[in-house]
Amino acid sequence: MLQELSIRNFAIIEKLNIEFNSGMTVLTGETGAGKSIIIDAVGLLAGGRGSVDFIRKGAKKAVLQGMFSMDKNPDxxxxxxxxxxxHSDPTLILQREIQMSGRNVCRINGSLVNTTILKQIGETLIDIHGQNEHQELMQPDKHLGMLxxxxxxxxxxxxxxxQEEYERYQALKKKFDRKKANEKEWxxxxxxxxxxxxxxxxxxxxxxxEEQLNSQKELLENFQKIxxxxxxxxxxxENEESAGAIDTTGEAMNALRDIEDIDDKYKNISNIVSSAYYQLQDATNDISGExxxxxxDEGKLDQVEKRLEDIYQLKKKYGDNIKQILAYDQKVSDELHSMIDSESDEGQMEEKLEKLQESLKKTAITLSQTRKEAAKHLKIAVHEQLQQLYMDKAEFEVHFSQTDDLKFKPTGIDNVEFxxxxxxxxxxxxxxxIASGGELSRIMLALKTIFAKSQGVTxxxxxxxxxxxxxxxAQxxxxxxxxxxxxSQVLCITHLPQVAAEADHQFFVSKVIKDGRTETxxxxxxxxxxxxxxxxMLAGSTVTKLSIQHAKELLKMAHTTS
Known part of the structure; x- marks a missing residue:
């Protein structure tokens, strides 16, 4: 239920904080005092359409905030x-700012949301009904869901x-229809x-x-240089005609060996030269082997370059590298096998589709029959309510019209309208x-009384x-x-004293002039x-002793009957 409402710079309201209670609360006051503005504010918190026209003159933005208790509403x-x-806390805080730029900033428990999400969640918390705003009860496309x-x-x-059968049927039918309609493309x-x-x-x-080929190519292109x-x-x-580096290094090594025992420093030098000598020998052997x-091979380079060109062409089509090309090949293989299997399985697919359709048809008919039985009970319940609202001559029916040739929809085969x-x-x-204004109020209340328990709106x-x-x-x-x-918690704007008397709480809304500005x-x-x-409300502008006595009687009667 709505526990608190905060309104800032909204229409003629500069600042207003309201605490609400459970049960029935009425807002009364003269026409134009701002009662409907308060309801408009609640509607905007529930995701209603906003406008910069709502911003109070001279303000930069309108700010609305409402605190709700969720009452474990599953929706x-x-x-x-x-x-x-x-939603760790049992309360839910909805906030909405409407800025002069037209931008809306919406939050739920501090999380930024768009107006679509605000509306979806708001509709599970608040149900607003006005004389000319029929909402669900007056929208035929909502009647099936209400039934x-x-x-x-x-x-x-x-x-x-x-719905589970419908999803399986639609998935298979889509695949089958796509294949039949696009056999050439297939x-x-x-x-x-x-x-x-x-x-x-x-x-x-x-x-x-590819990496190996590029290495080979580089070697072949640099053959002469290497x-x-x-x-x-x-x-x-190792120069045969004159002393090479190995020979001269060997002579140095032999000379140093003669003095390496005299001092450690000579031994270190001798070890370095000896190491160099043997490393040069190893290098000479490696060079000789190379x-x-x-x-x-004059044709080897051509082969490598051709192979690299083939890989390059495949990369242009199927991936940035060989690994991606092979992955694409696997994807192609899987799709190809699926399509080939589908071709060979076309007869089986059609047979399976027929079985799914038959099963779906049976479930749809059972669902439709269950709804029609429920409609009989709803009709009786509405008639009982209308009798209590002095519309005992009225007749209510749930009108069914099935789709052509049992065309399946996500909700079944029924079109329902009250x-x-x-x-x-x-x-x-x-x-x-069909209903006039006064009749519409009573019909709406009859249905609302029946649906109030099940709809879960707080x-x-x-x-x-x-x-x-x-x-x-009126009574x-x-x-x-x-x-x-x-x-459910009820907030009601009324001009009827009978309705106001039944309320658990009553707010009086009035207009005052402050600093030359009208405020609520x-x-x-x-x-x-x-x-x-x-x-x-009973007497008008002049309150008499009789009207006061009548008002006391109304309150006493409401208290006694409740």
């Missing part, structure tokens, strides 16, 4: 979990089964995949091959079009839904609103204040 909790919004909610224990498991795709798979397979690529360098080094190390193994006949002899027609707001009624009908409406308040003021009325306000 609210599911959405909070879906969007990763913290399902009315009979949720019977419908929910069937609907879940149907065949072309198979041919292309086969070509790609063969091209990569024929290349016989190996991971690391050969010349090795020969020059070999000649310098020279013996070097053989110029129908109404208000008086004998009149035509039964869609509820959204706060229901009625914005002058009692317009156009009076007398005993009946008041009692219905009070009954709904037993299941809110007073939480005590018993005496309520008597005075009810008397005003």
């Amino acid at each position: 609210t909790l599911a959405l909070l979990n879906q969007y990763g919004i913290d 399902d909610e009315f009979a949720r224990n019977e419908v929910k498991p069937l609907l879940k089964q149907y 065949a072309q795709r198979v041919d292309m995949l086969r070509f790609q798979a063969k091209e990569i397979e024929d290349a016989n690529l190996q991971v690391g091959e 050969s010349t360098a090795l020969q020059t080094a070999q000649l310098a190390l 020279l013996d193994n070097m053989e110029w 129908y109404l006949r208000t008086n004998p002899g009149e035509t039964m027609g869609p509820l959204s079009r 706060s229901i707001i009625f914005d002058e839904v009692d317009t156009g009624v009076s007398g005993r009908v 009946a409406i008041a009692e219905k609103i009070k009954l709904i308040a037993g299941y 003021k809110l007073n939480d009325l005590d018993t005496d204040g309520r008597v005075q306000e009810l008397a005003r």
